[in-house]
Amino acid sequence: MIFHKHIPCLPLSDYIQHIVYVSGSTPDIPYIKELPDKGINLVIELQEKTINTAFLDTDLKEKVTMKNAWISGTQRQAILYQNQTVSSILSIRFTTGGFYALTKIPITAIHQVCVEAELLLGNSFKHLYEKLINTNDVGQLFVHIESYFLQCIRDQRFEDSLTRFVDKNIGKPIDWLIKKSGYSQRHVIQVVKQHTGFSPKYLQRLHRFQNVIRDIQALKGKTDWMAIVNDYDYFDQAHFIKEFSQFTGIKPTEYLLSQMEVEDNQLVADMILRPPSE
Incomplete structure (x- = not known):
């Protein structure tokens, strides 16, 4: 698997948290789970003929298929993607509120999970996609993405x-x-x-969840579950497990196991490669 992560400079870093390029994978990773965060994702498939599938429920019955590019991050729970070995992905993670600030598209108006990006962003994105699929250099891919969204910055008031x-x-x-x-x-x-797309109270829950994720990734086998319960003001361990499972579809111990078994899970905090069977 080829992996590159790019963090834009100001002023774009106020709007975009990071851009990730991932190409190729192995058959022993059947699924990739995208965990909820406080920002929108724009996911771009650079292999035109590759069709991606996302499962929206734990029993893998409700699914959507996507081509070229789609928007995620509006969902309250994790999304499970079927891993594609013939795939090259650009994933743009926006900061909290960053996607709206750039596009002026209300997140509350995006009702469909994994909606096609072109439906929201129009012909300008169609032209960007043509550029991207005809670019072989990863660094230049990042340049194209930055140039596209720099043109969307209409004022500097987002910071305030x-x-x-x-x-x-x-x-x-x-x-x-x-x-x-x-x-x-x-x-x-x-x-x-x-x-x-979320209330301030729900953003607080997501913020706490992401802090827990980062703690588990950092501590791995030294993770102290009771310390997490106390540090992040969960009522008790049952409350912690319930909320963690609501966001991820798996228990905290299963998430820890995924981090220890697959080294590449350290690359992006909000993704799980080969998630445990549910």
């Missing part, structure tokens, strides 16, 4: 926006966020939902 403020202080109590924002609770919830 309400959504940015909430995200930067997401660890604070909700009452504190509302008071410091200077807006009513209803207005804050409405704006944050429009820009991210």
